[in-house]
Amino acid sequence: MLEDQSGTLPTAERSWSVDDAAALYNVDRWGGDYFEVSPNGKMIVTPLGSRGGRIAILDVVEAAMRDEGLKAPLIIRFQDILHHRVRVLNEAFSKAIAGSKYRGQYRGVFPVKVNQLREVCEEIVEAGRPWHYGIEVGSKPEIFAGLALHTDNESLIICNGYKDDGYIRAALLGTKLGKKVILIAEKLSEVKAIVRIAGEMNVVPEIGMRIKLASRGAGKWAESSGEKAKFGLSTGEILEAAKILTDAGMTRSFKLLHFHVGSQIPDILIIKRAVREAARYYSKLRRAGHPIEYLDVGGGLAVDYDGSRSTFHGSMNYSLEEYARDIVGNIADICDEERVPHPHIVSESGRAIVAQHSLLVIEAFGAIERSTAAERLPTPSLTEHKLIKSLGDIVAHIDERGLVESWHDLQETKEEAQKMFELGLLELDVKANVEAEFWRVAKRIHEASKTIDPAEFPDDLRGLASELWTQHICNFSVFQSLLDHWSFGALFPVVPIHRLDERPEVEGILVDITCDSDGKISKFIDKKEEYVDALPLHRIGDAPYYLGVFLTGAYQDIMGDIHNLFGRVNEVHVFLDDDEECGYYLEETINASTIGDVLQMTQYDARDLAGKMKGQVDAAIKQDRLKPTEGMRLLAEYERGLREHTYLSF
Known part of the structure; x- marks a missing residue:
C-alpha cells in the first residue's frame, strides 16, 4: 500500500509536496550525494556532490531526443560521478592512513569486469592518475585491454582469474614495458607456469597469491569466499608455492597476498574479520622471510541500493570512511603485534566506483489497469x-x-x-x-x-x-538492461524522473516488451522491509511518462543478453560545464543496436536477408501479386527496417 511504502504519506485531504515524493521513493536515503527531487518535481543529479552543478535528468532526456534523435530506452552516464567516486575512495584511505600513522600506501585498482566499456574505464584511469589508481583484470581479453589502457607505471595491474600461457605471456609483456603487473596465482600449477614462462621471456615476474580464508562473506556472493571457494590456495599450498619460488631463485618475486570475501558485503563485521585473518597470514609469511609488499583486500565495498543502511543484501551498514579506517586500522594492529612492516594496501572496489554514474530511463507507454x-x-x-x-x-x-x-x-x-x-x-x-x-x-x-x-x-x-495493481508497459527489456533483477532479484531504485510534484494515483509493477512473463520489475526498494512488490505510479496521460532505474552502472551494461533480439539501448554521456548555459553538455552519444546488428549476432547477414526478400518480391511481381513500384517500395521499407533500432518507436 502507498502508506506502507513511506510511513508518512499524507492523506488525500492534505496537499502533496515534493518532500513527500522524496520520502515515498526513499530518494533522500539511497540518493546520497548525487540524487534529489527538485521543487518542480523533477529528479536532479549532482555529479560532484555538494561541490558542483545540478542537472535535471528530464532535461538530458529531452536534449538527447531533440539534438541527437535518441529516444528511450536511454542510458545516461554522468561521467563526473566516476571522477568523484575515485576521488572520495582515495581520499578516504589517505585520511585513514594519516589518522592512524600507517606506514604504507594505498594503491587501489578498478576491476574492469564490473564495467568493461572503454569510455568508463578510460574515465576511471584518468580520474585515478593523481593517486596512481590502477586496474584489475580477470581474463585474457581484459589483460589485453588493460595493457593498452594502463599508462601510469606507478599504478598496478592486478591479474586475477585462471590463466593459460597466453594470459601469462601478455601480463609479462607489461612487466617488460616497465609496468607494475602482479600475476595472482589462483592455483598451484599457475606458480609453476609463471616461473617457466618468465624464464623463457627473460623477465623477473611479480607474483601474488590468493589465500582461501576461513572467513566467509555474506549475501548473494557468499559462495565466492571461504575454504570451498572457486579460487585461491590453501595454507599448505601457499607454503608450497613459496618454496617453488625459492627453489627457482625468485624469492623476491612474491610481492602480494590477496583475498576476496565476495561482492556487495553488507556487514562491516565480515570485512573486519576477514582483514584481520588475512593480516595474520601476511605477518606470518613476512616473519618466515617472504618479502611481501602488498596486501590486497579484494572487493566487497557495497552500495546502499535501498538506502536502509542495514545488512540487507542490497544495502550496507557502514560508510566509506568507516570501511577505510577499519581496513587500515586492523592491518596496522596485527602487523604491530607481529612486529612486521605495514604492507601497501590494495583494494579492488568496482561496484562502489561505477554503480552511481549511470541510470536507465524508460518510457511507460501503456497500462493494464x-x-x-x-x-x-x-x-x-x-x-x-x-x-x-x-x-x-x-x-x-x-x-x-x-x-x-x-x-x-x-x-x-x-x-x-x-x-x-x-x-x-x-x-x-x-x-x-x-x-x-x-x-x-x-x-x-x-x-x-x-x-x-x-x-x-x-x-x-x-x-x-496485488490483484488491483496496474501493469505499466515500458519500452525496454529487463534481460538486456537489468539482468541482475531477473536473475536473482537484485534491487535498483526506480523513480519517475518527473511529475514528482503530483501525488501518485496507483500502485503497480513495470512490464517490458519481451514475450516473456519474467520480463518485469516486480520488486522495489523499501526503507522498512527488504523489498515491496509494487511501486507508486502516476497514470499515463498524453505526454510521455518517464521512469529512471538508478544505480545501474555496475555489471548491467555487460551482462545483458539479447532475449527476443532486443539489443543495446541508446546511450548519452554527460559532463558538467559552467561555460554552457544549461550547465552541462552531451559529450558523446552511442546509438542503440539496430535490427541488423542483433540479427548478425545470431548468424544472419543483413545483405543476405535483403537479397532473399528481393527474390520473393521479384517473384510476387512476376506473378502479378504486386506492381513493380509497390514491390520496390515494400523492399525499401524492409531494408530500412533492418537499420532501425530494436525497441518500439513512438
Whole structure:
C-alpha cells in the first residue's frame, strides 16, 4: 500500500509536496550525494556532490531526443560521478592512513569486469592518475585491454582469474614495458607456469597469491569466499608455492597476498574479520622471510541500493570512511603485534566506483489497469441481470456486512458468472460488465481496508492489493538492461524522473516488451522491509511518462543478453560545464543496436536477408501479386527496417 511504502504519506485531504515524493521513493536515503527531487518535481543529479552543478535528468532526456534523435530506452552516464567516486575512495584511505600513522600506501585498482566499456574505464584511469589508481583484470581479453589502457607505471595491474600461457605471456609483456603487473596465482600449477614462462621471456615476474580464508562473506556472493571457494590456495599450498619460488631463485618475486570475501558485503563485521585473518597470514609469511609488499583486500565495498543502511543484501551498514579506517586500522594492529612492516594496501572496489554514474530511463507507454475497465464499457443488454443486481447488493451493504464478507460475496459472484458463461448462459457484454464491476467494487473494499490496524488486518484481504495493481508497459527489456533483477532479484531504485510534484494515483509493477512473463520489475526498494512488490505510479496521460532505474552502472551494461533480439539501448554521456548555459553538455552519444546488428549476432547477414526478400518480391511481381513500384517500395521499407533500432518507436 502507498502508506506502507513511506510511513508518512499524507492523506488525500492534505496537499502533496515534493518532500513527500522524496520520502515515498526513499530518494533522500539511497540518493546520497548525487540524487534529489527538485521543487518542480523533477529528479536532479549532482555529479560532484555538494561541490558542483545540478542537472535535471528530464532535461538530458529531452536534449538527447531533440539534438541527437535518441529516444528511450536511454542510458545516461554522468561521467563526473566516476571522477568523484575515485576521488572520495582515495581520499578516504589517505585520511585513514594519516589518522592512524600507517606506514604504507594505498594503491587501489578498478576491476574492469564490473564495467568493461572503454569510455568508463578510460574515465576511471584518468580520474585515478593523481593517486596512481590502477586496474584489475580477470581474463585474457581484459589483460589485453588493460595493457593498452594502463599508462601510469606507478599504478598496478592486478591479474586475477585462471590463466593459460597466453594470459601469462601478455601480463609479462607489461612487466617488460616497465609496468607494475602482479600475476595472482589462483592455483598451484599457475606458480609453476609463471616461473617457466618468465624464464623463457627473460623477465623477473611479480607474483601474488590468493589465500582461501576461513572467513566467509555474506549475501548473494557468499559462495565466492571461504575454504570451498572457486579460487585461491590453501595454507599448505601457499607454503608450497613459496618454496617453488625459492627453489627457482625468485624469492623476491612474491610481492602480494590477496583475498576476496565476495561482492556487495553488507556487514562491516565480515570485512573486519576477514582483514584481520588475512593480516595474520601476511605477518606470518613476512616473519618466515617472504618479502611481501602488498596486501590486497579484494572487493566487497557495497552500495546502499535501498538506502536502509542495514545488512540487507542490497544495502550496507557502514560508510566509506568507516570501511577505510577499519581496513587500515586492523592491518596496522596485527602487523604491530607481529612486529612486521605495514604492507601497501590494495583494494579492488568496482561496484562502489561505477554503480552511481549511470541510470536507465524508460518510457511507460501503456497500462493494464483492471479497476478502470468499467468506464470504457457500453451498457449491457441485460441491465437487470441477477449478477448485476448481486453486485449492486454487495455495494449497498458493505458497511453492514463488513469488508471480509463483502469480499467473499464478490468473489462468489464472479465465479458464478464464469460458470454461467461456460454453460452458454451469459452474453459477452454482461460478462464484461460483471468483471469490470467486480474490480471497481474490489477497489472500493481495498481503499476501505487501508484504515484497518495492520496488526488486525484480515488474512483474506491480504492478497487484494496485488490483484488491483496496474501493469505499466515500458519500452525496454529487463534481460538486456537489468539482468541482475531477473536473475536473482537484485534491487535498483526506480523513480519517475518527473511529475514528482503530483501525488501518485496507483500502485503497480513495470512490464517490458519481451514475450516473456519474467520480463518485469516486480520488486522495489523499501526503507522498512527488504523489498515491496509494487511501486507508486502516476497514470499515463498524453505526454510521455518517464521512469529512471538508478544505480545501474555496475555489471548491467555487460551482462545483458539479447532475449527476443532486443539489443543495446541508446546511450548519452554527460559532463558538467559552467561555460554552457544549461550547465552541462552531451559529450558523446552511442546509438542503440539496430535490427541488423542483433540479427548478425545470431548468424544472419543483413545483405543476405535483403537479397532473399528481393527474390520473393521479384517473384510476387512476376506473378502479378504486386506492381513493380509497390514491390520496390515494400523492399525499401524492409531494408530500412533492418537499420532501425530494436525497441518500439513512438
